Amino acid sequence: MFVTATDTGVGKTQVAAALLSLLADAGASPAPFKPYESGCTRLSRPADALELRSAARSSDPLDQVCVHRFRAPLAPGIAAARLGRVPAFRPVLEAFRGFGRRPLVVEGAGGLLVPLDPRHDVIDLIETLGLPVVLVARAGLGTLNHTGLSLELLRARGIPVRAVVLSRASSAPDPSVEDNAAWLAERHRVRVLGPVPFIEDAARRRRAFRKALRSRGRQHAPEPSRKFSPPAARACSAACSAARLRIGRVESSARQESRHMGDVIDLTLVSDARRYFQKLLDTRGLNYFLRKDGGRLFQIEQSKVEMIVRTAARSRPAHLPRPPQHAVDHCRKEIRRELIRRVVEAMLQTGL
Numbered sequence: 001m002f003v004t005a006t007d008t009g010v011g012k013t014q015v016a017a018a019l020l021s022l023l024a025d026a027g028a029s030p031a032p033f034k035p036y037e038s039g040c041t042r043l044s045r046p047a048d049a050l051e052l053r054s055a056a057r058s059s060d061p062l063d064q065v066c067v068h069r070f071r072a073p074l075a076p077g078i079a080a081a082r083l084g085r086v087p088a089f090r091p092v093l094e095a096f097r098g099f100g101r102r103p104l105v106v107e108g109a110g111g112l113l114v115p116l117d118p119r120h121d122v123i124d125l126i127e128t129l130g131l132p133v134v135l136v137a138r139a140g141l142g143t144l145n146h147t148g149l150s151l152e153l154l155r156a157r158g159i160p161v162r163a164v165v166l167s168r169a170s171s172a173p174d175p176s177v178e179d180n181a182a183w184l185a186e187r188h189r190v191r192v193l194g195p196v197p198f199i200e201d202a203a204r205r206r207r208a209f210r211k212a213l214r215s216r217g218r219q220h221a222p223e224p225s226r227k228f229s230p231p232a233a234r235a236c237s238a239a240c241s242a243a244r245l246r247i248g249r250v251e252s253s254a255r256q257e258s259r260h261m262g263d264v265i266d267l268t269l270v271s272d273a274r275r276y277f278q279k280l281l282d283t284r285g286l287n288y289f290l291r292k293d294g295g296r297l298f299q300i301e302q303s304k305v306e307m308i309v310r311t312a313a314r315s316r317p318a319h320l321p322r323p324p325q326h327a328v329d330h331c332r333k334e335i336r337r338e339l340i341r342r343v344v345e346a347m348l349q350t351g352l
């Protein structure tokens with residue numbers, strides 16, 4: 001999961017820390033990743049990275065958690081340029097790979113178009129890592145525009161958005177807050193969590209973010225849980241709080257109920273499947289996945305998609321539980337979507 005925001009100082013670190021702590025509570029051994037951090041008073045103590053590492057209860061090396069650090073409170077690419085440096089992209093990807101199959105929560109830097117180096121903005125990093133996004137946004141006036149722009153850009157790049165989290169930046173009255181969540185959910189067909197109230201006390205603030213991330217939030221469509229009885233919904237809600245944000249493994253006791261949920265995601269499965277897909281793509285080429293039906297029509301070989309998902313499911317370590325059916329269904333959808341994106345890109349490039 002990649003936590004990005006409409007702006008800087010909106011609450012990314014709080015959201016990322018809450019996700020990591022929820023995953024840690026579920027026994028998932030999550031990996032914290034804050035690849036670029038600016039505004040470090042001491043380069044040896046990057047505050048956000050340390051907060052994420054502590055929330056994840058991890059002992060990952062700080063050099064892996066936070067690859068590039070800058071003193072200046074500026075966009076990383078600009079802070080680096082002022083020092084006459086170009087922060088290398090490759091070590092960031094190597095650090096990412098180093099986390100292996102663990103569930104990962106990445107905190108970006110600023111918003112989507114913040115430069116990381118002369119060639120990459122934050123959105124390029126998200127695309128390269130192939131992660132879904134949680135978008136953190138202000139709860140008050142101005143957020144419809146900022147959030148809408150960010151969502152449009154993510155959609156244009158084909159990056160899936162799991163949720164928008166609204167966070168209040170001050171306790172001053174703002175009459176726009178009461179409508180923003182519902183408006184965003186309907187207009188952009190996205191799940192909206194929060195608004196998380198403005199709380200000065202750090203411990204209470206942490207609890208408020210955790211609560212928002214566990215909640216069902218506002219959705220544009222009816223909840224799947226309406227189809228089944230309240231007790232089943234409650235059991236599911238308790239056991240699948242992490243899964244609701246598509247971040248967690250579903251506990252085996254809740255597997256039956258979770259079959260009814262449309263949004264259970266297993267990040268390990270998806271990232272394994274993507275890796276295997278890329279490997280096949282590199283060795284066999286795009287045509288391996290396609291049948292050509294004359295003219296400009298291409299048909300995806302569903303059996304190849306199935307094979308990728310099955311291989312990813314089979315290759316998981318013995319200590320991980322078998323992925324629930326909905327996670328497998330989701331993984332299949334992700335691979336199909338990725339495949340379609342690659343086909344369209346190739347067609348556009350070759351002018352077919």
Ligand SMILES: [Mg+2]
Nearest residue numbers: 012013048107
């Ligand atoms: Mg931060």
